[in-house]
Amino acid sequence: MSIVTTSTVSSTPMINKRVVVDWLGIAPFLLFALLFLILPTIYLIAGAFLTPDGSLTLKNIGDLFTKSIMDSYWISIKVSVASAVGGALIGFYLAWALVMGGLPTWIRHAFLTFSGVASNFAGVPLAFAFIATIGRLGLVTLLVKNWLGIDIFQKGFNLYSFVGLTLTYMYFQIPLMVLIITPALDGMKKEWREAASILGATNKQYWLMVALPILWPSLLGTTLLLFANAFGAIATAIALTGSSLNIIPIQLYAQIRGDVLHNANLGYAMALGMIVITGISNIIYIIMRMRAERWQK
Numbered sequence: 001m002s003i004v005t006t007s008t009v010s011s012t013p014m015i016n017k018r019v020v021v022d023w024l025g026i027a028p029f030l031l032f033a034l035l036f037l038i039l040p041t042i043y044l045i046a047g048a049f050l051t052p053d054g055s056l057t058l059k060n061i062g063d064l065f066t067k068s069i070m071d072s073y074w075i076s077i078k079v080s081v082a083s084a085v086g087g088a089l090i091g092f093y094l095a096w097a098l099v100m101g102g103l104p105t106w107i108r109h110a111f112l113t114f115s116g117v118a119s120n121f122a123g124v125p126l127a128f129a130f131i132a133t134i135g136r137l138g139l140v141t142l143l144v145k146n147w148l149g150i151d152i153f154q155k156g157f158n159l160y161s162f163v164g165l166t167l168t169y170m171y172f173q174i175p176l177m178v179l180i181i182t183p184a185l186d187g188m189k190k191e192w193r194e195a196a197s198i199l200g201a202t203n204k205q206y207w208l209m210v211a212l213p214i215l216w217p218s219l220l221g222t223t224l225l226l227f228a229n230a231f232g233a234i235a236t237a238i239a240l241t242g243s244s245l246n247i248i249p250i251q252l253y254a255q256i257r258g259d260v261l262h263n264a265n266l267g268y269a270m271a272l273g274m275i276v277i278t279g280i281s282n283i284i285y286i287i288m289r290m291r292a293e294r295w296q297k
């Protein structure tokens with residue numbers, strides 16, 4: 001009696017083709033992030049601790065605490081905070097009107113489409129648009145002067161100042177807030193309002209005791225994201241104010257590429273300071289976002 005043994009060969013391929021295809025799909029993004037985000041960041045972090053001849057030094061970090069550079073950081077922080085808070089407040093109200101205000105659906109779709117475009121409208125075109133609208137010879141400035149006899153610049157308004165730059169930044173901060181906070185408002189369950197009403201809560205009590213505590217992580221996180229978004233903006237500020245408002249991105253640009261100021265390593269240290277500030281904002285935003293998603297599940 002003979003015993004015949006058959007060996008089975010696994011039909012499972014050694015390499016999962018689906019995994020290979022998936023990795024090939026994200027390969028362009030990974031390459032882009034490596035070349036234009038990761039490597040430049042490593043380069044400037046290393047440059048912040050080097051002298052022009054390549055020697056290690058802490059002088060660049062120490063120079064960050066000089067009065068001119070600290071003033072630039074402070075101006076940037078104030079502009080970013082003002083535009084972030086203003087954009088968050090106005091954007092939240094607009095998002096609330098779109099989601100819970102009983103407006104027609106087509107208005108919501110049209111406004112969200114506009115917000116997607118406006119949130120990316122920045123740089124020189126945005127600066128030119130504001131100069132042509134409310135600059136010294138802008139359309140609205142002349143209309144108000146000719147029709148109402150009011151010269152807004154003589155009244156103290158100045159587009160090329162802290163207030164003007166903050167107002168310009170809010171143009172893209174408000175629609176960005178609308179885009180980010182709208183899903184959070186959509187996630188508010190009707191059962192929560194119904195339960196509050198059954199228990200005798202007024203509309204004010206519902207918002208103060210139920211809705212706002214749930215939305216608070218999203219509101220705070222989005223405001224921090226708006227802060228980081230404004231803190232790194234440079235093209236709009238240069239085109240609008242030039243060097244009259246010396247925010248830190250303009251000071252950094254002058255150090256690296258300017259004709260008068262040229263200390264690339266100090267510029268790297270300034271960029272490192274910006275990375276730390278925006279990094280902290282983004283980390284807190286991620287934490288707040290995770291908390292908001294946990295509430296809305």
